[in-house]
Amino acid sequence: MGRPLMVARDKWQQPLIIAGATAVIVVAIGPPLVATLGQLIGVGDALAPFATVQVWRLLVRSLLLAATVTALALAIGVPLGITFARARMPFQRLLFGAHVSILFLPPFLPTLGLFHLFGREGYLGGPLSAALLFSDLGCALALTITLLPAVTALTAIGARGVDASLEEAARIAGGPWRAAAFVVAPNAAPAIALAGVVVFALAFSELGVPMFLRTDVYPALVFSRLGGMDFAPGEAAAFALPLVVLAGALMWIEQRLAGGRAVAALGGGLRARAPLFAFHPVMLGFSVLAACASLAPVAALLAHGAENGGFVEASRWIGAAPFNSVLAASLAAALMTAAGAVLGVSLAWRGVTGVWFDRFTVLVFLLPSAILGIGVAIAWNHSATNWLYASVLVLVVAYVARYSALATRTVAAAIVQTPRSLDNAARTIGAGYLERLKLQFGIAPQALLGAFALTLVFSLRDLETAVLLYPPGGEPLTARIFTLEANGPPGVVSALAVLHVLITFGAIGLAWLTLGQGSRHD
Amino acid sequence: MNRRRLLALATAAGALAPIAACSGNSRQVVAYTSVDQVFSEPVFRAFERQSGIRVRVVYDTEETKSTGVLNRLIAEAQNPQADVFWSGDPVRPFQLIRRNLVEPYISPESAGLPDAFKAADGTWTGFAARARVLMASRLAIGQDAPTPPRGVADLVSPRWRGQISIANPLYGTTTMHIGALFSIWGEERTRAYLVDLRGNGVRIASSNGEVKRLVAGGEVALGLTDSDDANEARREGADVSVIYPDQDELGTLVIPTSVVLMRGAQRPETARVLIDYLLSADVERQMAESAAHMPLREGVPTPSHVPSASQLRAMQVDYARVAEQIEAQQDWLRQWVGL
Numbered sequence: 001m002g003r004p005l006m007v008a009r010d011k012w013q014q015p016l017i018i019a020g021a022t023a024v025i026v027v028a029i030g031p032p033l034v035a036t037l038g039q040l041i042g043v044g045d046a047l048a049p050f051a052t053v054q055v056w057r058l059l060v061r062s063l064l065l066a067a068t069v070t071a072l073a074l075a076i077g078v079p080l081g082i083t084f085a086r087a088r089m090p091f092q093r094l095l096f097g098a099h100v101s102i103l104f105l106p107p108f109l110p111t112l113g114l115f116h117l118f119g120r121e122g123y124l125g126g127p128l129s130a131a132l133l134f135s136d137l138g139c140a141l142a143l144t145i146t147l148l149p150a151v152t153a154l155t156a157i158g159a160r161g162v163d164a165s166l167e168e169a170a171r172i173a174g175g176p177w178r179a180a181a182f183v184v185a186p187n188a189a190p191a192i193a194l195a196g197v198v199v200f201a202l203a204f205s206e207l208g209v210p211m212f213l214r215t216d217v218y219p220a221l222v223f224s225r226l227g228g229m230d231f232a233p234g235e236a237a238a239f240a241l242p243l244v245v246l247a248g249a250l251m252w253i254e255q256r257l258a259g260g261r262a263v264a265a266l267g268g269g270l271r272a273r274a275p276l277f278a279f280h281p282v283m284l285g286f287s288v289l290a291a292c293a294s295l296a297p298v299a300a301l302l303a304h305g306a307e308n309g310g311f312v313e314a315s316r317w318i319g320a321a322p323f324n325s326v327l328a329a330s331l332a333a334a335l336m337t338a339a340g341a342v343l344g345v346s347l348a349w350r351g352v353t354g355v356w357f358d359r360f361t362v363l364v365f366l367l368p369s370a371i372l373g374i375g376v377a378i379a380w381n382h383s384a385t386n387w388l389y390a391s392v393l394v395l396v397v398a399y400v401a402r403y404s405a406l407a408t409r410t411v412a413a414a415i416v417q418t419p420r421s422l423d424n425a426a427r428t429i430g431a432g433y434l435e436r437l438k439l440q441f442g443i444a445p446q447a448l449l450g451a452f453a454l455t456l457v458f459s460l461r462d463l464e465t466a467v468l469l470y471p472p473g474g475e476p477l478t479a480r481i482f483t484l485e486a487n488g489p490p491g492v493v494s495a496l497a498v499l500h501v502l503i504t505f506g507a508i509g510l511a512w513l514t515l516g517q518g519s520r521h522d
Numbered sequence: 523m524n525r526r527r528l529l530a531l532a533t534a535a536g537a538l539a540p541i542a543a544c545s546g547n548s549r550q551v552v553a554y555t556s557v558d559q560v561f562s563e564p565v566f567r568a569f570e571r572q573s574g575i576r577v578r579v580v581y582d583t584e585e586t587k588s589t590g591v592l593n594r595l596i597a598e599a600q601n602p603q604a605d606v607f608w609s610g611d612p613v614r615p616f617q618l619i620r621r622n623l624v625e626p627y628i629s630p631e632s633a634g635l636p637d638a639f640k641a642a643d644g645t646w647t648g649f650a651a652r653a654r655v656l657m658a659s660r661l662a663i664g665q666d667a668p669t670p671p672r673g674v675a676d677l678v679s680p681r682w683r684g685q686i687s688i689a690n691p692l693y694g695t696t697t698m699h700i701g702a703l704f705s706i707w708g709e710e711r712t713r714a715y716l717v718d719l720r721g722n723g724v725r726i727a728s729s730n731g732e733v734k735r736l737v738a739g740g741e742v743a744l745g746l747t748d749s750d751d752a753n754e755a756r757r758e759g760a761d762v763s764v765i766y767p768d769q770d771e772l773g774t775l776v777i778p779t780s781v782v783l784m785r786g787a788q789r790p791e792t793a794r795v796l797i798d799y800l801l802s803a804d805v806e807r808q809m810a811e812s813a814a815h816m817p818l819r820e821g822v823p824t825p826s827h828v829p830s831a832s833q834l835r836a837m838q839v840d841y842a843r844v845a846e847q848i849e850a851q852q853d854w855l856r857q858w859v860g861l
Contacts, residue, residue, distance in 0.1 A: 054860065121739040130741055211728040216860050224692055224861045233597070317560075377597045390603055468594065472552045472603065473578030483559045483581040485731065490758050 014433035018353055021342035024335055025357060028400035029364050032375025039234040039378070040241075049238050055221065059242060062218035065140055066204035072144040073151045073199045078192055080148075080290050081155025082180050086276035087283045096156070098291035100149040102298065104504040106463040106478055107146040108208030109497040113297025114142055115212075116304045116494070123300060139215040143203050145293055150202070151195040152290065157413075158191025159184050167276060176277045184276065193257035194409075197250045201366045204246070207464065218242075222368050233374045240371045247366035251359060298501060301494040310491025314499060317484055317492055318477075322503050325476035328392050328466075329459035330507070332399035336407040336455040337448055339400075344411025344447070345440060349420065354412070361405035372402060373468035394469050395476065399459040406458060407451040414447030415440055453508050460504050477503065550576040551792040554591045555608040557779055558750070561813035562608065568808070569799045575792050580604070592617055595784070599623055602786045605793035608800060611698050612639070612780040615646040616845035619782075627783040627794060631801035634819040639778045648778030649801055650809035651816045651831055653749040654699050655774070656765040657737045673768035674703070674746065677719060684723035685743035689730045691855050695748050695777055696730065700855065701848035702775050702839045709851075716858055726859060737762055748777070753814035753827065766834060773837035778818055779809075 049055065083089075084096050102110050116122050120130040132138050162184050170179035185192070210217040218239075225236035277283060305311055346354025364372065376398050380389045388394060418440060426436045441448055463478040470479050481496045555562045559581040566577040582591040592614045595604055599621065609615055618624050628644035639648035658670055671677060677686050689696040704712045725742055727733045733745035734752065738760035752764045766774045781800050787793050799805065803822050809815035810824040816831045817824060824830060 052857075054857065058861070115735075119735075119739055120741050130739070134741075212732070214725065214727065221861050224856060224859075317563075374597060377594070381598050381601045381603070383601050386601065389601075467583055467590075470580070471578075472554075472580050473576075475581070479583075480559075482583045485583070488558075488560045 017342055017433055017437075018346070021339040022353065022357060024339040024400065025343070025361060025404055028397050028404065029360065031379030032372055032401060033364070035378035036233075036237050036240075036371055036375040039374075040237040042234045047238075049235050055239070058216060058218045058221050061216060062204055065136070065143070065210070065215070065217060066200045068140045069143045069147060069203040070196050070200040072140065073148045074192065074196055076144075076290075077148050077151025077195065078155050078185060080286065081152040082159045082184055082188075083277075083283050083287055084152060085156035085159035086180065086184060087287075088275040088277065088279050089284045089287060090279075092287075095287045095291045096152075099287075099294045100153055101501060101505070102146055102294040103149045103153075104457055104461055104501050105146075105298070105497060106208065106461050107143065107202075107206055108212060108463065109301065109481065109500070110146050110297035111142045111209045111212055112493065112497070113300040113304075114145070116300040117296060123303065134213055136215055139210055139213045142209055142213065143206060145297070146209070147199045147202055148290070149294060150198055151192070154191045154195035154198070155188055158188030161191070162187040171276060179276060189257060193254050197254045201247070201250060205243070205366065205368050207368075207370075219368055219370075223370055233371075233378070236371060236374070240368055243367060244363065247363045250366065251362060298498065301497045305491045305495030305498055308489070308491025308494070310489070310493070310495030311498075313489045313492050314495040317480075317488070318496060318499070319480065321475055321477040321480040322499070324392065324470075324474050325460055325478070325500075326503065326507055328395035328476060329399065329456050329462075330511075331392070332396045332403070332459045333407075333452050333456040333511075335396065335400050336404045337411075337452045339404060340407025340411045340451045340455075341437065341441065341448060343408045344413075344451070345415050345437065347408055347412040348415040349423075354408070358405065358408055358412075361408060364401055365403065365405045369402060369462075369464035370468060373398065373465050376401070376465075376469055390471050392471060392474055394471060395466060395474075398465045398469055399455075399462060402462070402465055403455050403458045407455045410451040410454050411447045414444040414450065418443045449512065452511055456507055456511060457504060460500075460507065549574065549792065550578060551605050551789050551796050552578050552580075552603055553606040553608060553796065554580045554595060554604040556582040556591050556610040556614065557608055558610075558813070561750070561809065561815075564812060565800070565805055565808055569796060573795055573799065575795060577796065582610075595623065596621065602784050602788070604784050605787035605789045606796050606800075607782050607784060609646075609780045609782070610652075611695055611777045612646060612648050612841045613698050613701065613845040613848060615780055615782045616842055617849075618784075619645050623785050625783045625785040625787065625790070627797060629794070629798050629801050631798050634803070635801070636818055639780075639818050646780045646782050647797075647801055648780045649818055650806050650813075651776050651778035651818055652695070652814075653766060653774050653776055653816065653834065654695065655747065655749045655752050656767050657734065657745045657747055657752045657755060658763045658765060659737045659740050659743050659745075660761040660763065670763075670765055671744065671767070672765075672770060673772060675715070675768075675772075677724070677744065677746070678715065678722050680722070682722065682744060684725075686719070686722065686745070687725040687727050687733045687736045687742045688719075688746045689727050689733050690859060691726075692852075692859060692861070694730055696746070697848050697855075698777060698844060699746070699775055701844040701851070702837060704847040704851055705839060705843045706772070706837070713854065720858065750813045750815065756827070766829075768837070769835050773835045775839070776816070776831055776834065776836040779815070 084092065114133060118125045118129040118133045120127055122129070133142070166187070167179055167183055170183040174182070205219055207217070207219040207223055211220060222236050222239045225232040225239065343354050343357050347358050348354070376394065380394060380397065388397065422439065422443065423436055426439050431439070461478065463482060466476050467479045467482055470476060475483070477496065477500050481493055481500065484496070485493050553566065562581070563579070566579055569575070570577055580591060580594065591607070595607060595618060598604070602623070607615070607618065615624065624645050626644035629647060632640055632647045635647065635649060639651070640646065656671060671679070671682070691697050691700045700712070700716070703715070707715070725736065727736060730747045730751045733747040734755050736742045737745040738755045738758065749764070752762065755762050756764070768774055781797050783790070783793055783797060803819060806815070806817035806819060806822045810817055810822065810828050814825075814828045816828060818831055
């Protein structure tokens with residue numbers, strides 16, 4: 001092919017592919033956001049709902065709760081993440097997998113597991129443990145247990161990305177502990193900052209756990225305008241305004257702490273290296289404890305399910321829910337990965353499109369899902385779009401809107417580790433945009449697998465969006481677990497929660513086998 | 523063909539199946555319900571077996587019971603997805619009636635149901651009812667139990683301080699119970715009562731199911747909940763007793779489930795067939811057996827632990843007025859709850 005033809009092809013390829021990727025995001029996020037803004041305008045004075053002290057009291061309470069959870073998660077998760085990443089120990093992967101498995105469940109379900117453990121009638125419970133669980137501190141601890149693996153995982157990935165020669169020099173000069181404290185942790189700061197932001201955002205927006213543990217939080221205020229007797233989506237949208245400010249603040253904090261490296265530090269997990277710490281029983285104990293903390297609520301659900309015949313009864317109640325879950329989540333994850341592949345590369349190279357779409361999608365990720373759900377309903381429930389709204393596609397759209405930031409960030413994290421000079425060389429010899437993308441993902445195939453797996457997990461565990469929008473007869477497993485919770489046979493909810501964890505592992509395993517193998521063939 | 527292409531093909535085929543399933547309207551019906559899934563789903567499945575009509579259902583969650591699905595119906599008003607709404611109580615339909623979202627339908631099966639539990643114009647029809655009951659934990663109260671309360675007014679007694687739980691009155695049947703008190707006692711007395719209740723350390727649970735858990739677990743001595751929740755606790759072997767409150771004067775609140783035909787239903791014919799089925803004596807029997815719901819028509823056999831509605835002194839309420847009170851008191855109730 002002649003060079004002029006290749007240049008001409010690149011001219012149309014790049015804008016077309018980027019337009020396609022941005023269209024996926026715009027179609028998913030734009031209409032519900034416009035619909036929500038329309039509701040907000042309908043309220044008139046959007047600041048009027050903030051006139052009461054109660055609103056501000058709840059906002060402060062939620063901020064304190066999220067700050068406590070974030071502080072606890074960082075205090076435990078950072079050393080734990082460095083341990084998992086840089087220490088030699090037996091069963092490392094198994095322990096790490098067990099520790100992060102709790103992230104596969106909507107936080108409400110592990111909390112139900114904690115109730116089976118520490119409630120007054122729980123396996124390890126009594127009046128004191130029940131009083132602690134049903135308190136503000138109990139709520140903070142439950143959320144910490146649920147969200148801690150996010151910090152551990154991101155810190156571990158960040159720690160693996162630290163320059164090996166720098167780490168080695170520090171280890172020789174000051175020993176492994178000083179190297180970890182003064183080189184590994186500071187160099188993993190961008191990943192830790194991102195982890196802090198994610199945990200703060202998830203803890204702040206969580207509704208199910210505080211409602212169950214009877215802790216008043218700000219998202220309940222938003223929800224009361226959508227799930228209460230007077231349906232007031234405009235007022236709910238107004239109450240979401242502080243969250244927009246909060247999202248902006250969190251992004252600013254992340255940028256301040258991580259600077260241009262906000263994405264860069266996440267890609268280092270691709271490289272293998274010798275451990276920093278030799279085997280140490282205390283580290284093994286710490287890791288086992290962390291794995292047990294995650295597994296304990298799931299084990300309680302398992303025991304409760306088995307004890308009450310939940311697994312026998314589950315087949316009667318599970319219906320097509322696993323199929324609905326996997327179908328909607330895998331379609332959404334595929335779309336998010338495709339769009340994220342393009343936008344992630346742009347973000348990694350600090351392209352304007354990538355940077356702005358990252359901000360846009362992160363903002364939506366931080367919004368309460370109920371607001372987004374109502375926006376989707378208003379935007380897509382028309383006779384002309386009934387084919388979408390009344391089918392599984394409505395969940396796909398909602399998941400893409402909510403979680404696409406994760407795909408973009410994951411892809412960017414991996415791509416930024418590849419030398420930019422390769423792309424420049426490919427461009428010089430006249431490779432088109434598509435060929436250059438293929439080159440990038442040939443070097444870092446884990447980018448696509450990671451993006452797919454992460455968005456798949458978050459889509460599978462989604463509860464609050466799904467429960468508002470699932471098509472009649474097409475409920476995903478999380479929604480079914482939640483609707484069966486009302487007077488369902490004892491043990492069935494627990495059994496279905498355990499099955500949900502297994503299905504998530506299975507879906508990830510299948511994706512790994514398919515995409516992972518495929519990427520090796522390429 | 524490599525594995526990725528196979529996966530893509532399988533995914534596409536899987537995606538098209540439910541979309542195609544959604545497009546046909548003839549032998550299916552879409553129902554939204556706030557009746558517990560565990561009780562309503564077997565009824566829908568029995569209907570499918572009997573009629574050959576497929577029912578596609580949206581169920582409510584415990585936390586938003588009755589209002590989550592109701593608000594989805596309102597949000598979808600411009601293009602109704604539901605053909606039938608089977609409500610867990612008779613007041614939510616008034617929210618839809620007021621918004622002109624209901625198509626009147628007088629089912630031939632409604633003839634045997636008492637007039638007090640159905641609208642003369644066919645906008646809603648009540649059947650299979652629950653009662654609001656007090657669940658008492660023998661575990662928490664212990665052997666030297668004080669005299670159990672006889673009615674809801676007794677819950678403000680210092681004797682029960684910190685020992686009572688009710689569900690959040692912004693959601694579910696608790697909303698209706700509080701609305702009924704407002705309609706009978708009036709605003710001043712009911713608000714004073716609720717303030718006293720709060721002062722007596724009432725624990726506001728996220729749902730009636732959680733009230734059941736708290737009482738069954740002995741974390742509180744008394745819980746105001748629904749008879750079906752109390753029945754489930756009993757079935758699960760919890761050491762609890764059930765009190766039908768206010769049998770002396772005010773009466774126990776009886777809450778029939780109710781069914782409405784949605785205006786603009788995409789499948790009105792099959793919707794009417796489903797409504798006829800739901801209002802049949804057979805469904806009242808099924809609901810009595812599985813969910814301890816009291817049949818409203820005479821002559822339906824019930825298990826021994828399920829009283830018939832006629833055996834109770836029922837609170838005399840106008841459901842339309844209860845619905846008005848619920849809306850009128852929303853702001854005040856939110857403040858009372860702390861939202």
